[in-house]
Amino acid sequence: MSEQIDMARVEELAGKVIGDVAGALSLYMAYIGDQTGVFEALDGAGRLTIAELAKKTGLNEKYLHEWLGSVSAAGYVTMHEDETFSLSPEQALIFAREGQPACMQGFIQAVVSQYEQHEKAVSTFASGEGRPWGDHTQCLFCGVDRFFRPGYEANLTADWIPSLSGVEGKLKAGAKVADIGCGHGSSTVLMAQSYPDSEFHGFDYHAPSIEIAKTAAHEAGVPNVHFHVANAKEFGGADFDLACIFDALHDMGDPVGAARHIRETLKDSGTLMLVEPIAGDSFAENMNPLGQIFYAFSTTVCTPNSLSQEVALGLGAQAGQKRLTEVLKEAGFRNVRRTSETATNMVLEVTG
Numbered sequence: 001m002s003e004q005i006d007m008a009r010v011e012e013l014a015g016k017v018i019g020d021v022a023g024a025l026s027l028y029m030a031y032i033g034d035q036t037g038v039f040e041a042l043d044g045a046g047r048l049t050i051a052e053l054a055k056k057t058g059l060n061e062k063y064l065h066e067w068l069g070s071v072s073a074a075g076y077v078t079m080h081e082d083e084t085f086s087l088s089p090e091q092a093l094i095f096a097r098e099g100q101p102a103c104m105q106g107f108i109q110a111v112v113s114q115y116e117q118h119e120k121a122v123s124t125f126a127s128g129e130g131r132p133w134g135d136h137t138q139c140l141f142c143g144v145d146r147f148f149r150p151g152y153e154a155n156l157t158a159d160w161i162p163s164l165s166g167v168e169g170k171l172k173a174g175a176k177v178a179d180i181g182c183g184h185g186s187s188t189v190l191m192a193q194s195y196p197d198s199e200f201h202g203f204d205y206h207a208p209s210i211e212i213a214k215t216a217a218h219e220a221g222v223p224n225v226h227f228h229v230a231n232a233k234e235f236g237g238a239d240f241d242l243a244c245i246f247d248a249l250h251d252m253g254d255p256v257g258a259a260r261h262i263r264e265t266l267k268d269s270g271t272l273m274l275v276e277p278i279a280g281d282s283f284a285e286n287m288n289p290l291g292q293i294f295y296a297f298s299t300t301v302c303t304p305n306s307l308s309q310e311v312a313l314g315l316g317a318q319a320g321q322k323r324l325t326e327v328l329k330e331a332g333f334r335n336v337r338r339t340s341e342t343a344t345n346m347v348l349e350v351t352g
């Protein structure tokens, strides 16, 4: 049977791919501008000529000419009729204001980190073998932290913890908290600062991340936080009032084993706060830009990490509340309820 090709559909798809290619390169340009301080130099500087921008940044005019052409065409920088360049307040928020919830540079850095190691990504995919978190580069670890931290600053103590039944009062009075898979420890330090009468323990199996977390806590002068290199299935301590996992359960090889260990280390009245990427319960429900993004990171980071560990469940970054609930119930927990959500995350209260 001869193949029927609908040329209108070919053109439509080709147009979409061209948009994606432009987007991929725009992210790369945004990363270069971030790392070399161009967005920062443009922020609040008004309209600058290329020569003025070169003088301000100490960068090569020829390179700036090409870079400005690309980012202006992308709409990341504003080009004026007289060929001067500026950042609008909105562009500044997205590209120049580190720490603002709207700043996308951490997200962009995490994407660039995956291109950086494209050969490893291809060989992992081809072999079907696992690839541990520590096999990625610092670019990913920093990008993930930069991306997640502003969301924690905006939501964690203002919304997520108050959404849990009876937990905020305990933390204010003095409680014991475990943050499992804490990475660079931004969530742990933030909670320790907000609840000075409570004691916080951050655990992660990636030793270099724990070193960074310890330094961050020391620099912030937070005395009530302690960081430990430990696997989620084996971390020490007991009688925790609250355990938290921020965007890490699906990265684990044995999320059931980890949740079971967490349950054993919690007080009977304790709560697990599980923060996971927001997702529906089926492929069909995740056919949107967020699904496109999370399934991609899951292909190169989360699932390989899980497959590199014992049990190798490979939950994936779009597991959805139904599948997560099955995992938590298999670990012995009885109650799972969604108490809050953002555009990217869901917050589950897990008890019993």
Ligand SMILES: C[S@@+](CC[C@H](N)C(=O)[O-])C[C@H]1O[C@@H](n2cnc3c(N)ncnc32)[C@H](O)[C@@H]1O
Pocket (backbone or CB within 6 Å): 133, 144, 145, 148, 180, 181, 182, 183, 184, 185, 186, 187, 203, 204, 205, 206, 209, 230, 231, 232, 233, 245, 246, 247, 248, 251, 252, 253, 305, 309
């Ligand atoms: C996506 S990062 C999230 C880090 C941090 N919670 C945050 O929100 O920025 C996932 C983290 O889970 C950690 N991790 C993965 N498997 C683990 C395990 N079995 N035990 C402890 N930590 C684990 C990784 O080392 C990594 O730091």
